[in-house]
Amino acid sequence: MKNTFSSKLFSHVILILASLMFLLPVWVIVASSTHLPETIVNNGLQFFTGHNFINTYKSILFEHSGYTKNVTAFRMILNSFIMAMGFAIGKVIISSMAAYAIVYFRFKLATFLFWVIFLTLLLPIQVRIVPSFEVLADLNLLNSYTGLIVPLIASATGTFFFRQYFKSVPEELLEAAKMDGANSWNFFIDILMPLSKTMSAALFIVMFIVGWNQYLWPIMMTTDPQYSTILLGIKEIYQSNFEGTYLPEFNRAFAMTTLALIIPVLMVLFFQRLFVKGLVDGDK
Amino acid sequence: MKKVQFNNKFIPYLFVSPQIIIILVFFIWPSVMAIYYSFVMQDAFGVSTQFVWFQNYKDALLNSDYYASFGFTLIFSSLVTLFSLSMGLFLAHKTNNMIKSRGIYRTLLMWPYALAPAVVGLMASFFFNQSHGDIYRFLNQLGWKFDPTSDPFSAQAMLVFIASWKQISVNFIFFLSGLQGIPKSVLEASLIDCKSNSKRFWTIIFPLLAPTTFFLFITNITYSFFDTFGIIDTTTRGTPMGQTKTLAYKIYQDGFLGADIGGSSAQSVILMLFVLVITIFQFKYLEKKVHY
Numbered sequence: 001m002k003n004t005f006s007s008k009l010f011s012h013v014i015l016i017l018a019s020l021m022f023l024l025p026v027w028v029i030v031a032s033s034t035h036l037p038e039t040i041v042n043n044g045l046q047f048f049t050g051h052n053f054i055n056t057y058k059s060i061l062f063e064h065s066g067y068t069k070n071v072t073a074f075r076m077i078l079n080s081f082i083m084a085m086g087f088a089i090g091k092v093i094i095s096s097m098a099a100y101a102i103v104y105f106r107f108k109l110a111t112f113l114f115w116v117i118f119l120t121l122l123l124p125i126q127v128r129i130v131p132s133f134e135v136l137a138d139l140n141l142l143n144s145y146t147g148l149i150v151p152l153i154a155s156a157t158g159t160f161f162f163r164q165y166f167k168s169v170p171e172e173l174l175e176a177a178k179m180d181g182a183n184s185w186n187f188f189i190d191i192l193m194p195l196s197k198t199m200s201a202a203l204f205i206v207m208f209i210v211g212w213n214q215y216l217w218p219i220m221m222t223t224d225p226q227y228s229t230i231l232l233g234i235k236e237i238y239q240s241n242f243e244g245t246y247l248p249e250f251n252r253a254f255a256m257t258t259l260a261l262i263i264p265v266l267m268v269l270f271f272q273r274l275f276v277k278g279l280v281d282g283d284k
Numbered sequence: 285m286k287k288v289q290f291n292n293k294f295i296p297y298l299f300v301s302p303q304i305i306i307i308l309v310f311f312i313w314p315s316v317m318a319i320y321y322s323f324v325m326q327d328a329f330g331v332s333t334q335f336v337w338f339q340n341y342k343d344a345l346l347n348s349d350y351y352a353s354f355g356f357t358l359i360f361s362s363l364v365t366l367f368s369l370s371m372g373l374f375l376a377h378k379t380n381n382m383i384k385s386r387g388i389y390r391t392l393l394m395w396p397y398a399l400a401p402a403v404v405g406l407m408a409s410f411f412f413n414q415s416h417g418d419i420y421r422f423l424n425q426l427g428w429k430f431d432p433t434s435d436p437f438s439a440q441a442m443l444v445f446i447a448s449w450k451q452i453s454v455n456f457i458f459f460l461s462g463l464q465g466i467p468k469s470v471l472e473a474s475l476i477d478c479k480s481n482s483k484r485f486w487t488i489i490f491p492l493l494a495p496t497t498f499f500l501f502i503t504n505i506t507y508s509f510f511d512t513f514g515i516i517d518t519t520t521r522g523t524p525m526g527q528t529k530t531l532a533y534k535i536y537q538d539g540f541l542g543a544d545i546g547g548s549s550a551q552s553v554i555l556m557l558f559v560l561v562i563t564i565f566q567f568k569y570l571e572k573k574v575h576y
Contacts, residue, residue: 007481011378012385018375019392022453026399028418029407044416094303101299106289113300120311122559124510126532127552130539131317135310154306174289184290188299213400215514220540231514234406238518250410257406264398272391279397279454280461 026261033057033254040250056251060259067236067252070225073259080212080229081263086149087211088204095158096200100188102159103166104174120155125216133220143224152217158203161281165199166192202278205271209264230260315556321549340550350551353529360444360530361508367448369497369504372455377485379456380463390460396453401511405518408446412519432520436527439520443528446519447512454507455500462496463489502566506559531555 028045035050059065061074101107102114125132132151133142141147169192177187193200218229228236237253268275290296325336344350379389411419412432423430432439466489478484490497510532516522522529522537529537531551539548 011381015375015378015382015385015389015393018371019389021449022393022396025407025411026396029410040416045410045418094306097299098303101296104289105296105299106291107293107296110296113304116304116307116312120307122556122563123311123315124506124532124559126510126513126535127555127559128311128314128318129536129552130545130548131314131321132310133540134317135314139309150306151310154303154310159303184292184295187290209398213398213402215400215402215517216536231400231402234400234402234518238406238409254410257403261399261403264400265395268395268398269391272394276394276457276461280458 029254030258033251033258035251037249037251040254052251056255057259060252060255067233067240067249067256071228073230073233073256075226076228076230076233077259077263079227080231080260082145083148083214083218083229084208084211086145087152087214088207090149090153091158091207092200092204094153095203096162096193096196097188098159099162099166100192103163104184104187117156117159129216129220136221141221143222143227145227147221148218148227148229149211152211152214158207161203161278162196162199164281165196169195198274198277199281201271202274202281204278205267205275206278209267209275212264230256234260318549318552318556321545322553325546336546340546341554344547344550344554349526349529349534352526353531353534356440356527357509357530360440360447360512361505363444364447364451364508364512365501365504367444368451369455369500371448371452372500373459373493373497375452376456376459376463377489379460394453394457394460396450397457399450400514401447401450402514402518404446404450405515408442408449408515409519412442432524434524436524439524439528443512443516443520446515447508450515451504451507455504458496458500459493462493466492498566498569502562505562509555509559 028047031049032040032046033056034053035046036052039046039050060068060072061077062072064070064072098113098117102110136142136147136151139147141150173191173195174187177191182191212229213231214229215231215235218227218232219235222228222232233256237256322340323335323337324333325339326333375393379386379393382389411417414420414431414433420430428438429435430438432442470488470492474484474488478488509530512530513532513536516528516530516533520528522533532555535548535551535555538544538551542548
């Protein structure tokens with residue numbers, strides 16, 4: 001323990017370097033988005049902010065040109081928001097209900113249904129991509145919010161999360177509620193869910209981010225730009241920059257990237273504790 | 285399961301039905317169709333279908349593209365898992381040893397969780413770009429003829445770097461919370477018994493983190509198999525020479541873009557079996573953990 005000071009210093013240096021390794025690239029993109037496109041073309045990526053912030057962001061959010069020819073970034077953000085909200089809320093409702101049935105009821109198919117839910121872990125979208133598209137097309141759900149949201153909310157993670165939590169709720173709670181004459185619906189709505197407020201919020205935060213960051217699903221499900229999420233805006237940028245559809249408008253590309261990442265990043269920062277709870281308690 | 289339960293025969297089905305119905309329609313049904321497609325061949329217009337047994341599997345497995353993709357996926361996911369797990373653990377351990385600044389470093393290292401793989405990929409494509417990418421220039425100045433558009437090794441190394449970068453924060457969060465879950469008494473006892481810092485870490489702390497490590501190991505493998513899709517789709521898209529396609533990306537290219545339904549479905553089924561094996565493995569272990 002002699003070298004405490006120098007080893008502490010060494011640890012700080014490492015942790016600061018690691019933090020910069022994550023911060024710098026994102027910062028450079030954000031800072032570059034506030035410059036004129038010529039500055040970036042001539043002088044490369046910028047470390048300090050420029051003076052073109054308002055112009056670039058106003059045009060990308062509200063005007064139709066370049067990457068936003070068919071749909072403005074504002075609309076894409078709105079779509080992402082609807083998708084993330086719908087996904088997170090739907091997931092909390094559906095999975096708390098399913099977990100409630102599995103933990104609090106004795107019924108014949110309980111184990112079987114639990115395995116059916118579990119099965120979803122085996123079937124990531126990538127392994128059923130073509131038939132999923134057909135199912136959605138048959139049900140007329142392509143280019144709709146329902147098609148964007150509902151198929152995604154059924155996966156098992158949320159159910160496991162609530163199941164784990166409900167199991168830790170004291171037995172006496174149900175005994176007492178039964179003595180007071182609560183039926184299963186009262187118990188769920190008036191007692192169990194209010195008790196799970198924090199857990200629901202934690203799951204909601206994580207799922208909002210997961211929903212916002214969906215990429216492959218909206219690529220498949222939407223052809224109408226009116227339903228594009230901001231992540232599809234990202235795909236559009238890639239397409240045009242590297243396949244040369246438009247002149248490279250780097251400032252606008254960076255602004256779009258910034259808009260795509262800012263909301264989930266703020267969510268993590270603001271709701272740090274809930275977020276960690278939702279992530280760590282849920283997956284174990 | 286609870287000792288005290290409701291005994292109603294009908295209500296529990298009401299509660300599970302929303303999830304079960306969605307699973308049946310959007311998970312089970314398409315998967316069954318994928319299995320069916322993997323055994324049939326359709327003509328170009330989709331008019332006639334013919335049952336061909338394992339022909340699609342043979343075609344997929346005997347294709348040199350498939351081997352390239354298979355090899356890349358294995359190496360890619362092993363390296364990404366190795367790098368991001370060890371970095372996550374290393375940073376979590378360093379952070380956990382801090383007293384006053386722990387909270388700050390925690391925040392500084394966990395926020396990248398919020399970045400979508402596609403966003404990370406797009407940002408990286410700017411830094412690794414030939415015309416104005418700082419990292420591209422830097423690597424070439426170092427003397428490495430780095431060029432992800434024509435040299436497969438460059439492209440593969442770049443993807444390993446990007447995918448690991450993106451995944452470190454998740455591992456960091458889980459390891460840090462694992463470390464914080466170790467009882468103080470154990471740590472104090474270990475301080476008395478064992479003077480060497482590194483020995484104490486490897487003989488006492490690391491074994492206590494085993495459940496977390498194992499869980500993360502599985503998570504990282506699934507991440508590198510499936511979630512890296514967004515990174516690949518915004519950087520190399522499988523180029524150069526098809527040397528940077530993961531199995532999942534190849535399924536998407538063959539099936540969704542290339543309309544080779546049979547071949548892509550056969551590959552899907554192979555991948556499903558792979559995930560099945562991993563999951564069984566995981567559960568075997570989890571059972572053990574419960575007994576312990």
